[in-house]
Amino acid sequence: MKDKLIIIGASGHGKVIADIAIKMNKWKSITFLDDDESIKTSMGLEVIGKTADAFTYKDEADFFVAIGNNAIREKVQEILIEQGLSVISLIHPSVVIGTDVEIGIGTAVMAGVVINSSTRIGKSCIINTSSSLDHDTIIEDYVHISPGVRIAGSVTIGKGTWLGIGSVVSNNVNIFSGCKVGAGAVVVKDIIEPGTYVGVPVRRVDR
Incomplete structure (x- = not known):
């Protein structure tokens, strides 16, 4: 672990990430990179460049x-990993x-979350x-698991899936x-099969 943390993305999600990092109290300095040149600071922290500038640091x-x-x-994280940059998780x-929980690199676990035993979380999940x-x-x-989602035991959520706020997944279900x-x-x-699913219980609404 290094003395500096650079967060790529300074908008709403980035603010929550910065708040977690501040509360973890492990870095002497925390800054942002963002491709929107109009953003100079976020959460009172400086935006020091664009995403491509990561390799400078x-x-x-x-x-x-x-x-x-x-x-x-x-896409962004895989490039960072490929180029040997230090990508960390924030909890x-x-x-x-x-007990016996694994959390992959680049994953953010936010306030109030409960993760029960023998759960496996991959890379760069929210x-x-x-x-x-x-x-x-x-x-x-x-x-991406949104706020207030409830996932029961022995569930598998496939790569790149997004679960909307307050959704519920029953036990022994695969998505x-x-x-x-x-x-x-x-x-x-x-x-x-992939698609968009809504309702109680869910039904597919697109292809």
Whole structure:
């Protein structure tokens, strides 16, 4: 771990990430990179350049990609990893983590989250505010779990999937990669193909 943390993305999601980093109290300085030149500061922290400038700071900083869009976050983080930059995870101090839990690099776990035993979380996931993941659950890489999501035990969420705010996934359910599950939706059986799913219980609304 280095003395500096650079957060890529200075908008709303970046602000929450910065707040977690501040509360973790592990870095002497925290700054942002953002491609929007009109943003000079965020959360009172300086924006020191664009995403491409990350490589200038390769040897002196840890990095976190604070981009909400799963596909863009994946693209940026994979380049950082490939080029040997230090990508770290951020876990809010209030999080409750059970025994035998694994959390991949670049993942953010936000305030009020509960992760129960023997759960596996992949690279660069967003486990958002006050969500809960029960035992033996697998969250694959680049998944976004929105605030207040409830995931029961022995669930698998495929790569790049997005679960909307307040959605619920019943136990022993598998959700295919690249799905979008709407706000407040309830998933009670396997989702076996990509698409957008809404309702109680969910139904597919696009192809």
